[in-house]
Amino acid sequence: xxxxxxxxxxxxxxxxxxxxxxxxxxxxxxxxxxxxxxxxxxxxxxxxxxxxxxxxxxxxxxxxxxxxxxxxxxxxxxxxxxxxxxxxxxxxxxxxxxxxxxxxxxxxxxxxxxxxxxxxxxxxxxxxxxxxxxxxxxxxxxxxxxxxxxxxxxxxxxxxxxxxxxxxxxxxxxxxxxxxxxxxxxxxxxxxxxxxxxxxxxxxxxxxxxxxxxxxxxxxxxxxxxxxxxxxxxxxxxxxxxxxxxxxxxxxxxxxxxxxxxxxxxxxxxxxxxxxxxxxxxxxxxxxxxxxxxxxxxxxxxxxxxxxxxxxxxxxxxxxxxxxxxxxxxxxxxxxxxxxxxxxxxxxxxxxxxxxxxxxxxxxxxxxxxxxxxxxxxxxxxxxxxxxxxxxxxxx
Numbered sequence: 001x002x003x004x005x006x007x008x009x010x011x012x013x014x015x016x017x018x019x020x021x022x023x024x025x026x027x028x029x030x031x032x033x034x035x036x037x038x039x040x041x042x043x044x045x046x047x048x049x050x051x052x053x054x055x056x057x058x059x060x061x062x063x064x065x066x067x068x069x070x071x072x073x074x075x076x077x078x079x080x081x082x083x084x085x086x087x088x089x090x091x092x093x094x095x096x097x098x099x100x101x102x103x104x105x106x107x108x109x110x111x112x113x114x115x116x117x118x119x120x121x122x123x124x125x126x127x128x129x130x131x132x133x134x135x136x137x138x139x140x141x142x143x144x145x146x147x148x149x150x151x152x153x154x155x156x157x158x159x160x161x162x163x164x165x166x167x168x169x170x171x172x173x174x175x176x177x178x179x180x181x182x183x184x185x186x187x188x189x190x191x192x193x194x195x196x197x198x199x200x201x202x203x204x205x206x207x208x209x210x211x212x213x214x215x216x217x218x219x220x221x222x223x224x225x226x227x228x229x230x231x232x233x234x235x236x237x238x239x240x241x242x243x244x245x246x247x248x249x250x251x252x253x254x255x256x257x258x259x260x261x262x263x264x265x266x267x268x269x270x271x272x273x274x275x276x277x278x279x280x281x282x283x284x285x286x287x288x289x290x291x292x293x294x295x296x297x298x299x300x301x302x303x304x305x306x307x308x309x310x311x312x313x314x315x316x317x318x319x320x321x322x323x324x325x326x327x328x329x330x331x332x333x334x335x336x337x338x339x340x341x342x343x344x345x346x347x348x349x350x351x352x353x354x355x356x357x358x359x360x361x362x363x364x365x366x367x368x369x370x371x372x373x374x375x376x377x378x379x380x381x382x383x384x385x386x387x388x389x390x391x392x393x394x395x396x
Contacts, residue, residue, distance in 0.1 A: 004066060004126045009136060009186040010087050010095035018094040021086060025071060028117055028145050029152060029229070036092040037144065037229045038069055038121055041219060043347075043354040044238035048220075049367050051236070053374045056223040057197040058156065061207060062237055063139060064214030065125035066338060070138060070189075072104055072115040083114040087124070091340045101184035105170045106147075115167060117148035124187060127212035136187035137213075141194075143167070144227055152227045159227065164191065194221075198372035200364050216243050218364075231346070241358040245316045245326055246351050248276035249285050249342040252309035271298035276315065276323055279342045288348070291315065292322040300331045312336040317355060 006012075013021070022034035029037055051057070071086040071094075085097040085104070106113040121142035127135045143163035145151055151159045171189055175182055182188070195203060197220060208215055222234035239245075253273030255266040274291035291313075293301070301308065314326040314334040326334040343351070 004124065004136070006066060006068065006087055006089055006093075006095045006124065009099075009124070010097045013086075013094045013096050021071065021073070021094050022092070024073065024117075025088070025119065028119065028148065029150050031229065034092075036088065036090055037119075038067065038088075038090065039142075039228050039232040039235055040230060040347075041235035041237040042231065042233055043244065043350040044220070044236050044359050045350070045353045046357050046359060046363075048236050048359075051222075051234075052197050052220065052367065052371050056375060056378065057220045057236075058194040058223055059197050059199060059203060059218055059220050060141060060192050060194050061203065061211060061215045062217035062219045062239070063123040063125055063192070064216050065123040065139070067123055069144070070120040070122060070140075072118040072120075074114075074116045081116070083116075090338055097186055099184070099186045101181050102186050103171075103174065104167060104189070105174055107166055107170045115147065118146050118167065119144040120163065120167070122192065125213040129212060135212075138187045138189050139192040140168070140189060141192040141219075141221075142227060152229075154226070155224045156221055156227075157223050160191070160194070196375060198368050198375055200368050200371075204361060204365070216240075238359060238364065239354075241355065241360060242316065244351055244355050244358075245314050246278070246323075246348055247312050247314050247336050247339060247343045248278060248288065248291075248323075250291065250308060250311050250313045251275040251277055251287075269302075271295065276313075277342055278348050279344045281344065285342060286345075289323050292318075292324055296331075297325065297327075297333075300327075301325075301333055304332055312339045312342055 019034070025037060026032070026034045031037065067090055069088040071088060073084045073086060074081045075084050076082070083103065085099075085102055087095040087097065089095070104115045104118075106115060120140050121144060122138050122140040124136065124138050127137050129135055140163060142156070143151055143159045146162050146166055151162060154162075168189065168191060175185075193207070195207075200218070203218060217237060217239035220236040220238065225232075225234040228234070251274065253275055255268050255272040256270045257264050258267045258270075271293055274293065275287050276289050276291050277285040278288045280286050312335065314336055315323045316326055318324050328334055
């Protein structure tokens, strides 16, 4: 994830331009505030098995990429509408994709038209291809608005159908007709593959091992619920117990004191104390726990030569109950510079519940059969209800 940045495919817009677009997005979704409109999941706990039994859920892989929205809009130049493509990250920063080759047409006029006031939700990832090449891909898993029409109240299956028919098919058709344009794309737009919730075994055996990008779990999303901005209790993220992490704000403490030549001074080469803070709302961060660092971890952190104090850092609990930093492949800390705040205390409590009441891969697999039975029962009931509704009545 650290190897890919939104600045690789777009440039960040100045505040004034971004505020104008934030207002347009808020109006499009009929929201009163201009905060990041994306939905956020809750952590999987054992109580969520009941949700999977009672309601239809889709499951997909939890991508280790950059979560961002894609806003397809326009600006006016010399009296004409000009296509604009904007990425919105979780900091609610706006990035303009200044690439004339990147074009998302409407279905009825693929060469001359383009989408406006359409908002997609997805993840930007760096795929590693079998030939060794790398490819940037934007994996779409939801559609919030289409052509100036909010889809928030539609069900997930309907929202995805709108995306597939009105956005993806015209886009893919265009690239099929002009294959020379493919290498010029900033990234390729693709749908994230969704399975019915009882497809968990297939996810573990066939899907996850073959992914061309990083993955750290599964996402379960209710098929029948509307899109909710902010925390959505109907989107559930499952991670292997050892991957359950919390994003803290790192606060630098004191460096140890040493004495030399009769004088005491701080040793700025030695490892200082670090405190982990969680967000309580209203710009208030509070102490949660100390960060435990080994000497080698401190050396890798110090060797970055970067500001450490105040950054968001991803941490996990070890088998001794200590909070340890997650590390990138090169050993450096996994800083979440894509986020402006640490996890909210409510999110922290949800993750702690998942840690204490850990749901393993085996637990998921053991629930496949009852989830399948209940899904098929609901499907049969829906079919029977539709038959009854369409049957002719013997009225006088």
